[in-house]
Structure formats: C-alpha cells, structure tokens
Amino acid sequence: MPQAPAKGPPQMPSGARPGTMPNSRPDSATDDVSENPLSPPDSSFRTQGNARDGSSKPDERLLPLSSGLYLVATPIGNLGDITFRAIDILKRADIILCEDTRTSGKLLSRYGVKTKRIAYHEHNAAKMRPEIMDRLGKGQALALISDAGTPLINDPGYKLVRDCKTEGFNVTAAPGASSPIVALVLSGLPSDHFFYAGFLPPKTSARKKELTRFSDIPGSLIFLESPKRLAGSLADMAEMLGDAREAAVARELTKMFEEVRTETLGNLAAHYAAEGAPKGEIVVIVGPQSERDAEPDADDIDARLVELLKTLRTKEAADQVAKETGLKKRDLYNRALELSKPSGA
Structure with a gap:
C-alpha cells in the first residue's frame, strides 16, 4: 500500500507562472515575518475578512487588502523583475495610481492585473491628492506605481506619502528595482x-x-x-x-x-x-x-607659491600652481601678488 506523502511546507510547482503565490505556510512555521505577506511585522496593516479564523482559513489572495497606500516598485526594463508580492498587491488593490496608465498597461497586462488605473503624475498631483485622500478615508486600498522602478524616486509621490501620514492613513511599500x-x-x-x-x-x-x-x-x-x-x-x-x-x-x-x-x-x-x-x-x-585630487590646504598653496616666486615671475608662479592643483589662475595670481608684497607694506 503506498504511503501518504510526508507533510511539510508547500513547494512552488515547477514552471509556476509569475504572479502566483504558494499556499499559506503551516501554522508551525515561526519567524519574525508577519503571517500576512502584505503586512509589516508590527501588524499596522491587517488583511480584512476572516483570514485569521482557524476554522475556515480562506485563500488570502481572495480577500481585500487593508485600507492604505501601497508603494509598489515595478521593473526598470526587464518585465520579469517584479516580485510575487507586488503582483498580488496590484491585483487586490481597489485602485492603481499610475504615472502613465498606458505605459503601466503593458506590465499589468503581462501579469493579468485588471485593477482600475488612475493617472497620478507631476502635472495633476495637486488636483488628485484630495480625491485620493477621500478614497483612503472611505477605506480603499490604493497602490502607487511609477513608469519604472521605485515610486517617489524623482517623482512627486513623496507629497502624497506626507499627506497620508499627516491624515493618519497607513503607508507601506513593496520594494524592488531602482535604476x-x-x-x-x-x-x-x-x-x-x-x-x-x-x-x-x-x-x-x-x-x-x-x-x-x-x-x-x-x-x-x-x-x-x-x-x-x-x-x-x-x-x-x-x-x-x-x-x-x-x-x-x-x-x-x-x-x-x-x-x-x-x-x-x-x-x-x-x-x-x-x-x-x-x-x-x-x-x-x-x-x-x-x-x-582633493583641493590642497591654503597653507600648502601659499608655501608652494612662495617657493616658486623665488625663481619665477608672479604670473608664471600662478600658472604653475594652477596646473598642479586645478585652481583658478586669477585667484592664484591675486594671492601671489599679496605674498610678494614686502612684509608690513
């Protein structure tokens, strides 16, 4: 009679498509990572529903995200450079805020993400932030992405994060690529x-x-x-x-x-x-x-000019030190003039 397979942590099947996630870990697994893969260990974000009810334990992928702003990094070139967690967030969010909805559409289509997209960029940020605050106030989960890479790097997203923190809305990130x-x-x-x-x-x-x-x-x-x-x-x-x-x-x-x-x-x-x-x-x-290559000390420059002035004219001494240090000839010439004056003059 064949023996039942030994119980153990589920394995990701060979050839699994990007965007899929393994089943939940066994309850016996313990480490410092939150049970909810979308939440930080401090549990400031919690998946809604009965995910923690041991009697049912539904698939967390089918449950809505906790309300808040999710900063999601996207690939900078190769579309394969996105995390399972990022795709899961994008699929489960109520809205995806995109720098350019058409540019982001290529990535989202690749991974079967059908979440509604709204443009949020430098030119409409001031107008859109009140609407975003209103959505968060109603308990929605919003994902923010840029055209490529990590949001907030060289874009106006930091203002949105600042406003969210001021209003007390949760903010977390799914890190990834950054050029x-x-x-x-x-x-x-x-x-x-x-x-x-x-x-x-x-x-x-x-x-x-x-x-x-x-x-x-x-x-x-x-x-x-x-x-x-x-x-x-x-x-x-x-x-x-x-x-x-x-x-x-x-x-x-x-x-x-x-x-x-x-x-x-x-x-x-x-x-x-x-x-x-x-x-x-x-x-x-x-x-x-x-x-x-560092700029020499002022005393060293004076000492070098004084040494050269013993045998060279003022302009020649300044030119020589300029070649040696990369400093401006005019500044060195003026300093050489001061140093060549008789003491007490």
Missing part, C-alpha cells in the same frame, strides 16, 4: 557612501553652478541624464569635478543591450562627444574624489 542603485552596483565604483542628485539643469551655466555643490561630497554621485544632453553634462562634470575622476555611464539597464562604460570623466566626455547621443535612459555615476 540608481542598479547602476551604482554595476559601476564598480565605491558604494559605501553615495549621494543621489537626480537630473542636472539643462543649461550649461546652471549645470556648472549646481555641480559645484557636489564637488566636496565624500562619496559617489548619482545623476540621471537624457541621451541628448549626456555629452554636454559629462564635459561640465569633467570641468567642475575633475577630468581624471572615475565615472560610469549606465544605460538600457536590465535590457538586452545593457551597457555600463567606466572610465575617467574626461574620457567619457570625449567618447560621447564623438559618438553622439546613445539610446536608452541614462544613469551617470561619478566616483568619490581621491585624496590626491
């Missing part, structure tokens, strides 16, 4: 400290001014850029941050033609000036300033 982080880890540049700077101004003068704010940050810098402005931005970065500074240009991340080019800022600027605008969305990573 700045993917580019950083693929660049090979230091990732222990980094600063996300987003898009730089489109015009050169404003862009250079903005770059001066980031020059002394002790970590890698992360920028987003459009293909048509890439060469100009890299040239300005090379001028303002140092052309020998290591950097990487990442594009088409997670897609078939993914490319990450890591060189100096000077070489990258020259490459894209010659090759023209590349295709795809761009993330630029600029490595931290090395100690040898």
Whole structure:
C-alpha cells in the first residue's frame, strides 16, 4: 500500500507562472515575518475578512487588502523583475495610481492585473491628492506605481506619502528595482557612501553652478541624464569635478543591450562627444574624489607659491600652481601678488 506523502511546507510547482503565490505556510512555521505577506511585522496593516479564523482559513489572495497606500516598485526594463508580492498587491488593490496608465498597461497586462488605473503624475498631483485622500478615508486600498522602478524616486509621490501620514492613513511599500542603485552596483565604483542628485539643469551655466555643490561630497554621485544632453553634462562634470575622476555611464539597464562604460570623466566626455547621443535612459555615476585630487590646504598653496616666486615671475608662479592643483589662475595670481608684497607694506 503506498504511503501518504510526508507533510511539510508547500513547494512552488515547477514552471509556476509569475504572479502566483504558494499556499499559506503551516501554522508551525515561526519567524519574525508577519503571517500576512502584505503586512509589516508590527501588524499596522491587517488583511480584512476572516483570514485569521482557524476554522475556515480562506485563500488570502481572495480577500481585500487593508485600507492604505501601497508603494509598489515595478521593473526598470526587464518585465520579469517584479516580485510575487507586488503582483498580488496590484491585483487586490481597489485602485492603481499610475504615472502613465498606458505605459503601466503593458506590465499589468503581462501579469493579468485588471485593477482600475488612475493617472497620478507631476502635472495633476495637486488636483488628485484630495480625491485620493477621500478614497483612503472611505477605506480603499490604493497602490502607487511609477513608469519604472521605485515610486517617489524623482517623482512627486513623496507629497502624497506626507499627506497620508499627516491624515493618519497607513503607508507601506513593496520594494524592488531602482535604476540608481542598479547602476551604482554595476559601476564598480565605491558604494559605501553615495549621494543621489537626480537630473542636472539643462543649461550649461546652471549645470556648472549646481555641480559645484557636489564637488566636496565624500562619496559617489548619482545623476540621471537624457541621451541628448549626456555629452554636454559629462564635459561640465569633467570641468567642475575633475577630468581624471572615475565615472560610469549606465544605460538600457536590465535590457538586452545593457551597457555600463567606466572610465575617467574626461574620457567619457570625449567618447560621447564623438559618438553622439546613445539610446536608452541614462544613469551617470561619478566616483568619490581621491585624496590626491582633493583641493590642497591654503597653507600648502601659499608655501608652494612662495617657493616658486623665488625663481619665477608672479604670473608664471600662478600658472604653475594652477596646473598642479586645478585652481583658478586669477585667484592664484591675486594671492601671489599679496605674498610678494614686502612684509608690513
């Protein structure tokens, strides 16, 4: 007589389609993860219905979500980069707030998500937030997604989260893909400290001014850029941050033609000036300033100028120190004039 199969945790069947989830864990399993896969361990979100009634234990996928705002990360390129949990939330939410309903439609159709979509983006955010607050007040569960990646990164979603927290509505997240982080880890540049700077101004003068704010940050810098402005931005970065500074240009991340080019800022600027605008969305990573490239101490500069003034004219001394340090010739010339004055003059 064949023996009954041993009981144990259910296994995901081979070839299971994305978007399906295994059955509930056996009651004997214990860890620090909430029983509800959509809720944080503090149980601030609870699935409605009788999911915790041991006599029935219905499939949680058929129950509505708890009221609140769910921030759901979506793929940045490859549609396979979405979590089971994200799909489950999108299927069970009352409304999906999309940056662009047509763009999101491709992803949602791929996974059979038929939830109603409403546009929520930079241009209608102020108008839509009162309606969203009203829906949350009526107990609805709303999922917020962007066109690609993690919501709130470079979009107005943070204002919605702020309003939700002010009104006391629950907010949680289903984390996932984010192009700045993917580019950083693929660049090979230091990732222990980094600063996300987003898009730089489109015009050169404003862009250079903005770059001066980031020059002394002790970590890698992360920028987003459009293909048509890439060469100009890299040239300005090379001028303002140092052309020998290591950097990487990442594009088409997670897609078939993914490319990450890591060189100096000077070489990258020259490459894209010659090759023209590349295709795809761009993330630029600029490595931290090395100690040898750091601006020298003012006393060291004075000492070097005094030494050179013994054998060179003022302008020549200033030019030499400018080459050695990358500092402006005019500032060094004025300082050299002061140092060359007789003591007490």
